Amino acid sequence: MDDKTRAELYRMMVLIRTYEEAILRDYHADKKPAFDIGAGLVPGEMHLSAGQEPVAAGVCAHLRQHDAVTAPHRPHHVAIAKGVDLERMTAEIFGRESGLGRGRGGHMHLFDPATHFSCSGIVGEGLPPALGQAFAFKRAGADAVAVAFAGEGAANAGVFHESLNLAALWNLPVIFVVEDNDWAISVPRRASTAIGNNADRAFAYGIPGARVEDNDVEAVYTTAGEAVARARAGEGPTLLEIHTLRLWGHFEGDPQAYRDDLDEVPGRDPIPRYEQHLLAEQVLTEDSIRQVRQEASARVEKAIEFAKQSPIPAPERAAEYVFA
Amino acid sequence: MSVTQTPPAPTTSRRLTTAKAIVEGIAQEMERDPGVVVIGEDVGAYGGIFSSTAGLLDRFGPDRVMDTPISESAFIGLGTGAAVEGMRPIVELMFADFFGVCMDQIYNHMAKIHFESGGHVTVPMVLMTAAGGGYSDGAQHSQCLWGTFAHLPGMKVVVPSNPADAKGLMISAIRDDNPVVYMFHKGAMGLPWMAKNPRSVGPVPEEAYETPIGRAAVAREGADVTIVTLSLSVQHALDVAEDMIGEGVDVEVVDLRSLVPLDRETVLTSVAKTGRLIVVDEDYRSYGVSGEIAAIVAEQDPALLRAPVQRVAVPDVPLPYARVLEDAVLPNRERIRAAVRRLTQA
Ligand SMILES: Cc1ncc(C[n+]2csc(CCOP(=O)(O)OP(=O)(O)O)c2C)c(N)n1
Numbered sequence: 001m002d003d004k005t006r007a008e009l010y011r012m013m014v015l016i017r018t019y020e021e022a023i024l025r026d027y028h029a030d031k032k033p034a035f036d037i038g039a040g041l042v043p044g045e046m047h048l049s050a051g052q053e054p055v056a057a058g059v060c061a062h063l064r065q066h067d068a069v070t071a072p073h074r075p076h077h078v079a080i081a082k083g084v085d086l087e088r089m090t091a092e093i094f095g096r097e098s099g100l101g102r103g104r105g106g107h108m109h110l111f112d113p114a115t116h117f118s119c120s121g122i123v124g125e126g127l128p129p130a131l132g133q134a135f136a137f138k139r140a141g142a143d144a145v146a147v148a149f150a151g152e153g154a155a156n157a158g159v160f161h162e163s164l165n166l167a168a169l170w171n172l173p174v175i176f177v178v179e180d181n182d183w184a185i186s187v188p189r190r191a192s193t194a195i196g197n198n199a200d201r202a203f204a205y206g207i208p209g210a211r212v213e214d215n216d217v218e219a220v221y222t223t224a225g226e227a228v229a230r231a232r233a234g235e236g237p238t239l240l241e242i243h244t245l246r247l248w249g250h251f252e253g254d255p256q257a258y259r260d261d262l263d264e265v266p267g268r269d270p271i272p273r274y275e276q277h278l279l280a281e282q283v284l285t286e287d288s289i290r291q292v293r294q295e296a297s298a299r300v301e302k303a304i305e306f307a308k309q310s311p312i313p314a315p316e317r318a319a320e321y322v323f324a
Numbered sequence: 325m326s327v328t329q330t331p332p333a334p335t336t337s338r339r340l341t342t343a344k345a346i347v348e349g350i351a352q353e354m355e356r357d358p359g360v361v362v363i364g365e366d367v368g369a370y371g372g373i374f375s376s377t378a379g380l381l382d383r384f385g386p387d388r389v390m391d392t393p394i395s396e397s398a399f400i401g402l403g404t405g406a407a408v409e410g411m412r413p414i415v416e417l418m419f420a421d422f423f424g425v426c427m428d429q430i431y432n433h434m435a436k437i438h439f440e441s442g443g444h445v446t447v448p449m450v451l452m453t454a455a456g457g458g459y460s461d462g463a464q465h466s467q468c469l470w471g472t473f474a475h476l477p478g479m480k481v482v483v484p485s486n487p488a489d490a491k492g493l494m495i496s497a498i499r500d501d502n503p504v505v506y507m508f509h510k511g512a513m514g515l516p517w518m519a520k521n522p523r524s525v526g527p528v529p530e531e532a533y534e535t536p537i538g539r540a541a542v543a544r545e546g547a548d549v550t551i552v553t554l555s556l557s558v559q560h561a562l563d564v565a566e567d568m569i570g571e572g573v574d575v576e577v578v579d580l581r582s583l584v585p586l587d588r589e590t591v592l593t594s595v596a597k598t599g600r601l602i603v604v605d606e607d608y609r610s611y612g613v614s615g616e617i618a619a620i621v622a623e624q625d626p627a628l629l630r631a632p633v634q635r636v637a638v639p640d641v642p643l644p645y646a647r648v649l650e651d652a653v654l655p656n657r658e659r660i661r662a663a664v665r666r667l668t669q670a
Binding site for chain 1 (some may be wrong): 361392393395396397398399400401402403404405406407408409410411413428429432433436437438439440441442443445446476477480491501580
């Protein structure tokens with residue numbers, strides 16, 4: 001892997017983390033002293049993706065603007081890596097008129113036709129629309145692909161299996177990416193899943209499956225590259241599972257009392273680890289790291305500022321956009 | 325191809341069953357627009373188990389008429405994704421009763437994406453499904469359920485009662501930029517293997533035309549009492565209206581044709597004229613279409629009514645299997661006639 005690609009993976013991971021930290025800050029800023037989920041500039045459930053940056057960065061590095069992505073309820077890392085406009089995405093999270101969905105969607109319902117990005121708050125249900133996007137691309141004779149992201153909890157939903165079978169049967173250019181962060185809210189994977197490796201489920205549908213261990217962004221990049229190339233070449237779907245990390249709670253306000261792995265979590269943070277690695281390999285320097293962070297911070301703060309300055313939707317227009 | 329906006333008064337003498345009219349509408353749109361595909365269980369060689377896609381496979385081939393596995397969530401969601409990317413899929417859910425296994429794709433995805441995207445994404449898809457009972461198919465294969473779909477925002481719902489509207493509404497549904505749930509009644513399809521009303525065969529213009537979605541039709545004009553109804557029940561109501569001439573009662577029949585959007589104007593105009601309202605609905609009675617129609621009149625002006633509203637609907641019970649039991653709960657001619665008498669002799 002060349003140094004430019006590695007530096008780019010690092011840059012993307014830092015941008016995502018910087019973004020999630022900023023949302024974390026602003027989400028909680030006006031919910032004190034007693035946490036009230038419906039209060040503040042950013043109300044509602046908030047599922048942040050810190051720790052899962054390697055998945056989004058490694059997979060989306062292979063995608064072009066015309067490729068489609070569907071993400072689940074935890075979508076920010078994937079949206080950023082897919083190139084969704086940061087300002088309009090942030091405005092949507094702040095519920096503003098200039099947001100991607102004019103404030104009608106919110107953080108779990110981001111739709112960006114420009115980058116063919118969407119997400120859904122219903123576990124597992126983002127897979128079928130990705131099949132349809134892949135179907136349309138194939139019909140049009142394009143070499144675009146669709147990538148459906150889902151948590152490991154989604155791999156036990158019926159719709160996951162319906163989707164794998166249909167994608168395999170119709171040889172659709174889809175890549176299924178299971179983000180195994182060990183937890184589905186409070187339920188550990190071992191308590192929900194009858195099989196050790198979700199990628200093995202690919203075997204049941206006659207398609208290739210691969211699991212990447214250890215939240216390793218370079219391994220994600222390489223494995224996803226093969227899957228995307230297969231799909232582009234008309235060779236059909238692939239199922240990937242990536243062992244990643246939920247650095248924070250399931251959603252903000254989650255006390256995580258159920259979590260027995262908290263002690264080891266900070267040591268598993270993929271960003272300092274990759275940074276050290278790239279420093280040692282002389283891909284990065286202290287200076288370039290500082291610069292990457294500064295640039296990320298400037299971009300993120302600009303997006304947040306844009307959101308805060310954006311108009312709040314007019315309540316008398318709440319019934320609009322039901323029909324085209 | 326020329327597009328006629330409203331269904332030409334069927335001057336044609338050519339008569340088709342509702343099923344053949346639907347197929348003709350689909351085929352004409354498939355000819356016109358390569359983005360129209362048909363997806364569902366047994367829509368190919370079988371031609372749809374209620375003949376809604378008969379002959380399409382032979383004409384358009386397996387790339388455009390595609391049988392699916394029994395994976396309703398996957399293939400309905402696939403339709404949504406394809407529609408988002410600009411195709412115009414017609415996806416068949418074999419029976420409306422089966423929505424339970426795939427409703428999330430229908431009401432949380434197909435119907436909400438346009439709204440959640442602030443109008444930036446459209447989902448021009450048709451979800452075609454079979455509704456209704458009357459042939460002893462039991463509690464899981466006989467329901468109408470259109471009130472359930474119509475209750476949930478973001479999808480149009482059309483419910484044709486006759487062949488000409490069935491074709492025009494299908495063409496309108498395909499061309500519409502919104503998701504449209506197209507619900508045909510099995511008993512109104514004119515199938516050779518099911519008892520049928522002669523009204524399930526009727527004149528259908530040969531050219532492509534649109535029947536506007538959201539406009540009801542006055543299927544029969546009358547002065548004394550208004551029956552507001554939809555789908556197969558329109559046929560029963562027209563039969564009753566003809567019977568009642570002998571009793572000196574002049575019945576007006578309003579065929580809603582579409583539930584979303586709902587043509588409130590036509591309902592109110594008719595009730596203002598007759599002062600008496602009967603709602604006939606083959607869906608469950610409570611929390612549904614019949615209550616909605618009554619509410620429209622109550623909200624507008626209860627003084628329009630000279631007598632209380634009558635509802636003829638399925639009492640809140642699952643559809644029974646035994647013929648006599650099913651007949652006892654369906655809104656058949658006897659029950660409609662009794663309601664007309666109650667209202668006009670009171
Ligand atoms: C169909 C459905 N069931 C339950 C939920 C509630 N819920 C939201 S996220 C979640 C856990 C999902 O776990 P996983 O798929 O592993 O993703 P993660 O949250 O770990 O990223 C649950 C149960 C839901 N949104 N949708």
